Amino acid sequence: MKRIALALLSTLALATVAHAAEYNQVQADKSRIAFSYQQMGVSMDGSFKNFSSQLRFDPAAPEAAAAAIEVELASIDTGSDEGDEEAAAKTWFNTKDFPQARFESTAVKALGGNRYEVAGKLTIKGTTRDVVVPATFAQQGDAGVFDGSLTIKRGDFSVGEGAWKAFDIVANDVEIKFHITATAR
Amino acid sequence: MSAQYTATAKALHWGIAVLIFGMLGLGFYMTGLSLSPTKLQLYSWHKWAGVTLFLLVVLRLAWRFAHRPPALPRHMAPIERFAAHAGHHLLYVLMFAIPLTGWLMSSAKGFQTVWFGVVPIPDLLDKDKALGDLLQTVHLSLNFALIAVLLGHVGAALKHHFIDKDDVLTRMLPHRLH
Numbered sequence: 173m174k175r176i177a178l179a180l181l182s183t184l185a186l187a188t189v190a191h192a193a194e195y196n197q198v199q200a201d202k203s204r205i206a207f208s209y210q211q212m213g214v215s216m217d218g219s220f221k222n223f224s225s226q227l228r229f230d231p232a233a234p235e236a237a238a239a240a241i242e243v244e245l246a247s248i249d250t251g252s253d254e255g256d257e258e259a260a261a262k263t264w265f266n267t268k269d270f271p272q273a274r275f276e277s278t279a280v281k282a283l284g285g286n287r288y289e290v291a292g293k294l295t296i297k298g299t300t301r302d303v304v305v306p307a308t309f310a311q312q313g314d315a316g317v318f319d320g321s322l323t324i325k326r327g328d329f330s331v332g333e334g335a336w337k338a339f340d341i342v343a344n345d346v347e348i349k350f351h352i353t354a355t356a357r
Numbered sequence: 358m359s360a361q362y363t364a365t366a367k368a369l370h371w372g373i374a375v376l377i378f379g380m381l382g383l384g385f386y387m388t389g390l391s392l393s394p395t396k397l398q399l400y401s402w403h404k405w406a407g408v409t410l411f412l413l414v415v416l417r418l419a420w421r422f423a424h425r426p427p428a429l430p431r432h433m434a435p436i437e438r439f440a441a442h443a444g445h446h447l448l449y450v451l452m453f454a455i456p457l458t459g460w461l462m463s464s465a466k467g468f469q470t471v472w473f474g475v476v477p478i479p480d481l482l483d484k485d486k487a488l489g490d491l492l493q494t495v496h497l498s499l500n501f502a503l504i505a506v507l508l509g510h511v512g513a514a515l516k517h518h519f520i521d522k523d524d525v526l527t528r529m530l531p532h533r534l535h
């Protein structure tokens with residue numbers, strides 16, 4: 173009897189280990205980083221075509237999760253060629269000297285339900301700031317899907333200098349939205 | 358003394374004419390600028406003024422449907438009458454179609470028009486770069502067509518005044534100018 177109970181217990185334990193999937197294989201083709209902002213009161217949006225990300229997330233142990241995302245700023249799509257060129261220029265991202273923007277998580281907090289709070293460091297154009305990103309997690313088939321958004325002030329990172337420094341034409345607030353799909357190995 | 362255009366018709370004709378000349382100048386000027394806050398500002402003004410113009414044109418067309426213009430002078434040959442009517446129709450069509458293509462172009466390019474930054478004009482078209490570029494070419498071509506027709510229009514008005522010495526120009530001028 174004791175033996176059977178032990179065997180049962182160990183299979184149960186094994187089963188939970190197997191269930192506690194760690195999502196760590198980012199599916200680039202099902203992931204997206206977009207942004208939106210106001211231009212003279214008009215909502216505008218765009219996205220970044222190229223970025224790489226590493227993450228590990230186990231719903232059973234969210235505190236142990238970590239994420240790092242690197243965005244190729246020159247891959248920006250503002251909706252017009254002229255806009256893309258301008259965004260890469262010195263006054264905006266200065267992609268020659270600062271080709272990437274980087275986010276690296278420092279702590280993940282579970283807020284209950286499927287909501288989490290990811291604290292981390294965001295580096296754009298040589299300036300690093302602490303940010304807290306609200307995110308949600310959803311299981312879709314055998315993949316995990318992370319969604320979230322963060323509003324930053326472009327002025328904090330000197331994005332838009334010179335004639336663009338004022339916020340009357342292009343607003344200071346920029347909302348960054350991400351949608352990242354990862355599978356477990 | 359023969360019939361004049363009504364004060365409303367005159368006000369709409371000259372108000373719209375001044376706006377259109379301004380829009381032609383602004384349109385060609387702003388597209389030549391390199392991207393800057395000034396350029397974005399001018400684009401917005403062009404779109405706001407363009408929508409305003411469109412509303413005035415709608416008003417003008419409604420007025421025109423309800424009011425017959427004074428008859429053309431008796432000395433005009435059938436071919437001249439035809440040219441006058443065709444030219445005026447073409448001007449109405451262009452006045453209507455140019456702002457319309459401007460708005461559709463903006464929609465297709467993904468830059469919504471918000472009238473004076475307050476009233477959002479719905480985007481009829483989804484974002485589509487190829488269609489946006491095509492509509493930009495259409496907007497530009499219609500503007501060239503407008504300039505060509507206007508040259509004929511102004512030329513004809515001056516010919517009536519200085520060569521035929523009839524009242525075609527003066528009956529469109531504000532009352533105190535003649």
Ligand code: HEM
Pocket residue numbers: 377380381382383384385388400403404405406407408410411452455456457458459460461462463470493496497500
């Ligand atoms: C009667 C009214 C209008 C006139 C006479 C006019 C005239 C012009 C002209 C001459 C240009 C320069 C063409 C070029 O170089 O490509 C232009 C460009 C433009 N127009 Fe208009 N326009 C009118 C109404 C509008 C409206 C209502 C809108 C939008 C709501 C609009 C949006 C634009 C845009 C976005 C461009 C720039 C295209 C580019 O980037 O090259 N226009 N317009």
Ligand code: HEM
Pocket residue numbers: 370373374375377378421426429445446448449452507510511514515525526527528529
């Ligand atoms: C963007 C500029 C202009 C537009 C869109 C425009 C359009 C028109 C249209 C559609 C009509 C016909 C009115 C009708 O009977 O239904 C008209 C009449 C007239 N326009 Fe213009 N016009 C413009 C500029 C000018 C200018 C600069 C002149 C002066 C040289 C002018 C002189 C006249 C005259 C004299 C008439 C009366 C013709 C008649 O008595 O039958 N227009 N215009």
